[in-house]
Amino acid sequence: MKPLSYLPPRNSRPIGRIVRAEIGADQLSVNLSSDTDTLSVTIYNTRIVRIQWHNGPDIFHQVVQPLLDPQLTPETLQLKTVSDGFVITGGVATITVLSDGSVRITAPDASADLGGWGASGTARFVQMLLAPSERVFGLGEKTGGLDKRGRRWTQWTTDVHPHTPDTDEMYQAVPMMLMARPGGARGLFLANTFRTYFDLTSPEIATIAADDGPLAIYCYLGPTVADVLDQHTRVTGRPTLPPRWALGFQQSRYSYRTQTRVRQVAAEYRRRGIPLDVIYLDIDYMKGYRLFTWDADRFPDPAALTKELADQGIRVVAIVDPGVKIDETYAVYQSGSAHDAWIAYANGEPFQSQVWPGLCVFPDFLRSSIREWWGSLNREWVMAYGIGGIWNDMNEPALFGIDPRHPEIGGHATDVGIVHRNGEDNPVPHWGVHNVYALLQAAGTVEGLMADQDTRPFLLSRSGFAGIQHWAAVWTGDNSSWWEHLKMAIPMCINLGLSGIPFVGPDIGGFFGAPSPELFARWIQMGVFFPFARIHSDIGTPDQEPWAFGPDVEAIAKRYIGYRYRLLPYLETLFEEAHRTGTPIMRPLFWEFPDDAAAYTVEDQFLLGPMLLIAPVTEPGSTQRVVYLPETDWYDPWTRRILSPGWHPIESPIDRLPIFIRSGGIVPLGPQVDSTARLRSRWEHGEDGPDEIWIIRGQGALTCYSDDGETFAMARGYWRRIAVTVTPEAADTIITVTGQWPDVVTPPTKHLRLRISPYTTRPTSISLDGQAADGTWIPEHACLEMTLPPLQRNRPVHIVIR
Structure with missing residues (x-):
């Protein structure tokens, strides 16, 4: 299918004149019709409005959304005819639809205007009014800055390397934008799995388009950014709650080619006392790159390897691509062929393309039976060899073509006639499935891993669509060892979080190339505060383990990775909140300070949850940077000073990352360990959660969360919270x-x-529940420390410090 070249498309027609409106028998939807077109309207009880121009196959609603466990309750609607249109009301929303298709949505503290509906062949488009002061965020994994206005963006999953600031199509396709400014926020999600477009080049209008399929628009009426993310993840699925070990530090490269090398890396981490929870196996562990196999020469005893590493508190995560080698002697190919599992052309001939193993076929994940087959392969393999988690790569899907030297022969996602089958008599063109191919693979993988298991699975995916957060963590693909990519990782990962995907991070140090010691030091300082923290590097590049850059950089890496492990109780609290509400873990400054206009412009800093502000050093040779501190006072733990809101020059020598804790900040801390495995038994003995809570004087609140870190017992009521x-x-x-x-x-x-910080002088008195209590004033740290007796259920402990 030829992509749209212009927006609005040339030679387009407007939507037919709306002359009829009919409310459904259940009063939960309204159809508005012309002689040629139909719009349907649904209002949900959480300030969500869905308006859909019906056209072509609706893969999102028919196949994808039912897998995501959406949390949507439609409102009862009322329909009224007015001059030149219709008015629909439901809950707090009122929708006015004029005969030309113009739509005005209003609710308390929010509104949206849609119009200019048009068609060009199978393509559909609509325009939305933007306020001049409104900034646009989200849109998934995109290059460039934080605010996405001023460019046209395409959503089409693409294997791209290297990417630069002007790159458009990336590994993820997330057609959701969040519009925010001081005073309010709203959002729009285009629930269409074909190639889609967001043209934000106009100062007043956003043009949203799709090559085919329905123009299914979800309008999120906020009115806060937190409300928008709650609304979006009600539609596209709440984020997964990962096992605790997935929050630990992770090491990878393409490739650790032998089990001896894997053992060496693990041993060095342990010998040097650097915390580590995961080592990755890239494609060279396989026999000829065949999925679910081992190279017997390089990995003669994989089960023994994974057990040995598990005894050291290290899990193994192994890569699994979607391409299955065509080999009549290969069991997975035999099994897939017996299941008629492959994507095919309309004539039934399997689609083929070269990938790492050579000529491959590709599972048709649109079919539930094939997802189940695929999940069983993953489950049996993980259980047989003690694999900790799965890493899905090349799942855009990346394709080299039947003959990479002659791309005209075919074997590409754009080939004419590739179809998927959602039922034997219902072929769907690949260009309608392409964007959700990785998501459907993830669904099959995770459902397989969870079958008859009470253990939380871990899946890492390079590609995905809106909803991938329901099953997987995401990394930002093949970045480069450039200062520009260190800096770009901040807005890219913030915007992924603002698109509903919170478990994100880049390859620390960069995948392509070789970072200098300074670049690696600055990247590891920053990277440990991202939700997903993994070093990864390309084949043929120098070693990129923390000790590969000399003792000074190793000491920096060890120190900052240690900070991540001390922050695990805080991270677990943030991940549980994300799982429950869709709230991102890594946040823009305006998330917590929506009335601070300057906070919307800062794209080289971020908040880790509500309490910590991280200001990475992103320029080579810098030992000072200017930091913006929004709206409240901030505590500098390096200098133990309180800083007022505004811009500040901050000293940042090579071993110091500017970090700040807000006034009233509450930060739960755990013990310093070399692996989360050391924390495994604490739940059973009532010792889970924070050992220490760091409180910055001021006004604040936080409820810390903990559970066993491994199973789904938390869904059965096995959890603890500490409200502070x-x-x-x-x-x-x-x-x-x-x-x-x-x-x-x-x-x-x-x-x-x-x-409790800061206390530059000794407090005059301390009381606990009205009785005098002991505390230790530590002048060199300008803080007061005290110990509480074991907490009792729902019995507040009151401390007064004077």
């Missing part, structure tokens, strides 16, 4: 700590430590 508040009152700092857990959970046994 801090409040200034005259000369006093008042802290309240409350333990919360269901009846079935064993009460905690540990004595929780509190560290």
